[in-house]
Amino acid sequence: MNGVEASGLTKRYKERTAVDALSFAIGEGEMFALLGQNGAGKTTTIKMLCGLVRPTAGEARVMGHDVVRETAAVKAILNVSPQETAVAAKLTVRENLELIARIYGLSRAEAKARAEEMLRVFALTERAGDRAKKLSGGMQRRLSIAMALISRPAVLFLDEPTLGLDVRARRALWKLIEELKGRITIVLTTHYLEEAEALADRIGILSGGRMKALGTAAEIEAATGTASLEEAFLALTEEEATA
Numbered sequence: 001m002n003g004v005e006a007s008g009l010t011k012r013y014k015e016r017t018a019v020d021a022l023s024f025a026i027g028e029g030e031m032f033a034l035l036g037q038n039g040a041g042k043t044t045t046i047k048m049l050c051g052l053v054r055p056t057a058g059e060a061r062v063m064g065h066d067v068v069r070e071t072a073a074v075k076a077i078l079n080v081s082p083q084e085t086a087v088a089a090k091l092t093v094r095e096n097l098e099l100i101a102r103i104y105g106l107s108r109a110e111a112k113a114r115a116e117e118m119l120r121v122f123a124l125t126e127r128a129g130d131r132a133k134k135l136s137g138g139m140q141r142r143l144s145i146a147m148a149l150i151s152r153p154a155v156l157f158l159d160e161p162t163l164g165l166d167v168r169a170r171r172a173l174w175k176l177i178e179e180l181k182g183r184i185t186i187v188l189t190t191h192y193l194e195e196a197e198a199l200a201d202r203i204g205i206l207s208g209g210r211m212k213a214l215g216t217a218a219e220i221e222a223a224t225g226t227a228s229l230e231e232a233f234l235a236l237t238e239e240e241a242t243a
Ligand SMILES: Nc1ncnc2c1ncn2[C@@H]1O[C@H](COP(=O)(O)OP(=O)(O)OP(=O)(O)O)[C@@H](O)[C@H]1O
Pocket: 013, 016, 017, 018, 036, 037, 038, 039, 040, 041, 042, 043, 044, 045
């Protein structure tokens, strides 16, 4: 079974086509990076895959469940770590984790146990009693991803997971994300091409709502006759930049 698949997936807002007939499949356990300039359609695509925005046309499935007809099932098996971290500033780090676990229906004891596990995995145990607003940007990102993972989703969407982080914090987060590789299906959006190259099994490049290329970094470079992912990206998104 594929982790995520889309067929002719389209979203139109009045005269603007945000996502234009996308068809692709992401294997179960694959780490997939969705790249594109601002306004290329990444967020709209992810919102449709999460059942948050209704497609104008086409269809999509998450672990075999249709995102429109089986929205509840889709929401139960995926989770999202959004661009703006969804951390409650006034709650402690541990409380944030337990709250999400409880929202997902875990018992108090289970929620506590999972929160401790996440604190350990994400190296936040020492800060567990601190209010979330006191954490550094890197720690808040780690907490945000830990919160998305506490429900043990089969599919995880990571929207710009390392936005605004310094080099060291970014590398630390890459390591944590890498450890998830193969265990769950991950769709990650990023503006950092080196992040996509470091983490993703395959990369999709969106421009003007269309998938301009899909494959490994090497395949995309070969298909565009370029020597780096950055050059390939610039070549594939040129049309949009001058439109
Ligand atoms: N609710 C909406 N109503 C009208 N137009 C929208 C709406 N949401 C998105 N759009 C338009 O759809 C297009 C794609 O937007 P989207 O947010 O998906 O891009 P993105 O690739 O995620 O960009 P970014 O990198 O800036 O986050 C843009 O032209 C945007 O203005």
